[in-house]
Amino acid sequence: SFFRFHKSFGFFFLVHLQMLNANESKGPAEIRRLLRENPESITHTSGLCAGFLQANIVILPATLAADFLRFVRANSQSCPLLFSSEPGQISAPPLAVDSDIRTDLPSYRVYNGGKLTAVVKDIIQFWRSDLVVFYLGCSFTFENALQASGVPVRNVQQRVNVPMYKTSRPCAAVGPFQTNLVVSMRPLPRDLIGKASSVTAPFVRAHGAPVHSGDPVELGVKDVATPDFGDAVTFEDGDVPVFWACGVTSSSAVIAAAPELCITHSPGGMFICDILENDPLVLGKTVEARLQRLEEVVLHDPAQRKVANLSVPGDLAKAAQSLLGASHVGLTTGFPCNTGKAVLSETDGPPGALSLALALSSAGKKVSLIVDATNMPAVQAILPFCPQGVKVCLYPAPNQEVAQDNLTAAKAFLRDQQLSHLVAIERPDCAADGCIYTMSGRDISDACGPVVDLYKAAHELGLSTTGIGDGGNEVGMANVRELVVERIPHGALIAATTPTTFLIAAGTSNWGAYALAAAFHLLNGDCSAAEPGVPASLNVDLQRRALAALVEAGVHDGVTQKAELTVDGLAFETHHSEMLSKIHGIILG
Numbered sequence: 001s002f003f004r005f006h007k008s009f010g011f012f013f014l015v016h017l018q019m020l021n022a023n024e025s026k027g028p029a030e031i032r033r034l035l036r037e038n039p040e041s042i043t044h045t046s047g048l049c050a051g052f053l054q055a056n057i058v059i060l061p062a063t064l065a066a067d068f069l070r071f072v073r074a075n076s077q078s079c080p081l082l083f084s085s086e087p088g089q090i091s092a093p094p095l096a097v098d099s100d101i102r103t104d105l106p107s108y109r110v111y112n113g114g115k116l117t118a119v120v121k122d123i124i125q126f127w128r129s130d131l132v133v134f135y136l137g138c139s140f141t142f143e144n145a146l147q148a149s150g151v152p153v154r155n156v157q158q159r160v161n162v163p164m165y166k167t168s169r170p171c172a173a174v175g176p177f178q179t180n181l182v183v184s185m186r187p188l189p190r191d192l193i194g195k196a197s198s199v200t201a202p203f204v205r206a207h208g209a210p211v212h213s214g215d216p217v218e219l220g221v222k223d224v225a226t227p228d229f230g231d232a233v234t235f236e237d238g239d240v241p242v243f244w245a246c247g248v249t250s251s252s253a254v255i256a257a258a259p260e261l262c263i264t265h266s267p268g269g270m271f272i273c274d275i276l277e278n279d280p281l282v283l284g285k286t287v288e289a290r291l292q293r294l295e296e297v298v299l300h301d302p303a304q305r306k307v308a309n310l311s312v313p314g315d316l317a318k319a320a321q322s323l324l325g326a327s328h329v330g331l332t333t334g335f336p337c338n339t340g341k342a343v344l345s346e347t348d349g350p351p352g353a354l355s356l357a358l359a360l361s362s363a364g365k366k367v368s369l370i371v372d373a374t375n376m377p378a379v380q381a382i383l384p385f386c387p388q389g390v391k392v393c394l395y396p397a398p399n400q401e402v403a404q405d406n407l408t409a410a411k412a413f414l415r416d417q418q419l420s421h422l423v424a425i426e427r428p429d430c431a432a433d434g435c436i437y438t439m440s441g442r443d444i445s446d447a448c449g450p451v452v453d454l455y456k457a458a459h460e461l462g463l464s465t466t467g468i469g470d471g472g473n474e475v476g477m478a479n480v481r482e483l484v485v486e487r488i489p490h491g492a493l494i495a496a497t498t499p500t501t502f503l504i505a506a507g508t509s510n511w512g513a514y515a516l517a518a519a520f521h522l523l524n525g526d527c528s529a530a531e532p533g534v535p536a537s538l539n540v541d542l543q544r545r546a547l548a549a550l551v552e553a554g555v556h557d558g559v560t561q562k563a564e565l566t567v568d569g570l571a572f573e574t575h576h577s578e579m580l581s582k583i584h585g586i587i588l589g
Contacts, residue, residue, distance in 0.1 A: 028052050028096065028272040032104040039121035042106045044161045044268035050144035053205070054270035055082055055095065055135040056247030057105060058254050059123075059263040062087040065132040067175035071253060072136065073524070074172040074364040077325035077420065078181055078249035080137035080205045082273070088129035095273040101133050106269035109251075114258030123263055131263075136247045138270050139184050141206035142199065149199045151192050154233045161268035162186065163227035164246050168220025169327075169418070171249060172364045176257040181327075182248040183211060185224060187239035196242060197462035201501050204321035209464040209501075211327070211420055213242040218415055229267035242462060245325070291317040291519055293586050298506040298515045302575065303559075303568060305439075307470055309487040310480050310505040319423075319466040319502035320519035326421040326464070328366040330393075331356055332454065333425040334375025335474075336447035337438045338556045344447050345378035346558030347550055347567045349426030352468065352513025354382045354546050356423060359517035359537035361387035363524050368393050368417060372449025381553035385546045393417065395451055406450070410457035422458050422465045422500075423516075424475035426509035427451060429496035431473070437494040438558075439471045455498050467500035468512040470568070476500035508568045510576065514538060514583050522587045538584045540577045547572055 072079035110118040201209040336344035467476010472484035477496035506512030559569035
């Protein structure tokens with residue numbers, strides 16, 4: 001009987017494997033049709049329809065839809081919204097042709113009062129005219145891109161569902177919806193974590209870059225061998241667990257709210273869209289054009305630094321999308337170029353950091369200003385203008401001695417702070433000889449703390465980073481190092497060596513930060529002609545008062561070395577206020 005059992009099991013496993021192989025070649029419409037005609041043929045959608053978007057599903061009564069919409073916007077990395085239906089609507093026109101949410105998933109879970117009451121292959125019998133469907137991005141979307149870039153995806157290789165885990169990290173609560181983050185995990189070779197982060201970061205509608213890599217206990221996950229959802233995967237030698245935010249977070253929040261009825265997808269069984277993974281979904285051509293215009297307008301170059309040579313088209317939009325999916329953003333700024341002054345920092349950088357802190361905080365993101373001792377007076381000067389909850393972190397701490405090239409402490413700091421994205425606004429970087437230079441070639445290494453190590457550590461840990469600069473010697477400009485060397489005065493001496501995931505070049509770094517704040521607002525849907533109020537992040541009067549506070553604190557213009565309302569030799573009233581107004585006009589359309 002033992003032999004007959006294993007022979008029978010082998011036969012059915014072979015049949016299942018043949019079905020998987022056959023389904024992998026089918027398109028989204030074929031998969032949806034197959035689910036209606038033969039629902040038992042598909043159990044999960046990992047590995048299916050390579051290159052197409054997949055979506056988590058949450059279905060709620062209309063009375064709860066407004067609060068849930070606010071919840072997903074406040075937790076957009078784990079719950080990236082693709083589309084929400086009208087009450088009773090079974091189709092999803094922006095996502096798929098001829099779809100029916102009642103039949104087009106491998107499996108559904110039905111909850112009453114927070115208790116699981118049914119697991120079914122269709123929900124026709126449960127459908128009501130007041131139900132609203134939320135389609136949320138899924139990490140299965142980027143698995144094809146990972147494989148195409150040479151990054152192995154073990155769950156696909158092993159033909160199993162991705163493992164998913166409950167964590168101890170709380171999400172932002174809205175109304176009745178509150179829960180902890182749920183993550184998916186993919187084991188990766190350590191040397192490919194950085195590449196995996198770079199590949200997945202642009203997929204903001206599919207959870208974007210990883211939220212953690214390494215020790216799972218830091219997330220509150222006790223044992224990766226026993227996932228809460230999905231299947232366990234086998235690690236290969238040298239693999240490290242890498243975790244992405246997961247759409248099951250949304251299901252967890254809904255179940256905890258215990259509505260009289262809610263329906264979700266079964267973990268791993270997604271709605272497959274007709275939209276390709278690289279389609280500018282939701283953005284549309286109008287928004288895309290505005291993002292491009294933002295990128296162009298801040299390249300205005302009154303100082304004739306040839307900054308347009310350093311632009312990476314499209315990176316502004318990608319950085320804003322990545323920030324949209326981040327939960328905790330670290331902002332670093334401060335360029336100590338005013339030798340001989342009581343405060344060495346310049347006026348370019350801190351106002352831009354303030355703008356980003358305001359924009360990110362308005363969307364419920366956690367924000368930290370990370371600064372070394374030299375630049376602390378400048379950051380303290382803008383702190384009164386920041387939203388409540390923005391904290392200042394001194395790096396390194398006073399009792400912590402960190403060598404300039406010591407990444408161990410930097411990694412520990414990033415893990416301890418649980419950061420998901422770092423942004424450098426006019427932050428100096430090491431040149432090829434290990435020294436740090438001003439644009440004129442003056443060595444200021446002694447005045448610069450080891451904040452740059454955080455970006456090197458972030459790259460190794462797979463965290464997303466953005467560099468904003470205007471001269472070629474700032475963190476992130478290593479992305480275009482050859483152009484800096486070739487086209488910027490003193491480029492061979494001063495060119496930066498630390499890359500970032502995204503790079504934004506601008507006439508002044510403050511302008512680049514303003515543009516990023518505006519792009520973030522645009523993608524977050526909180527700036528439109530219908531609601532034309534100026535967001536605090538782009539408010540001219542607030543920026544003027546912040547600049548005045550910097551000057552009063554002893555911060556000088558880095559070009560003129562004077563304590564006046566100027567940045568890089570450009571008067572606030574004639575250049576910077578005008579740029580803020582232009583940027584706001586662009587996002588209003």
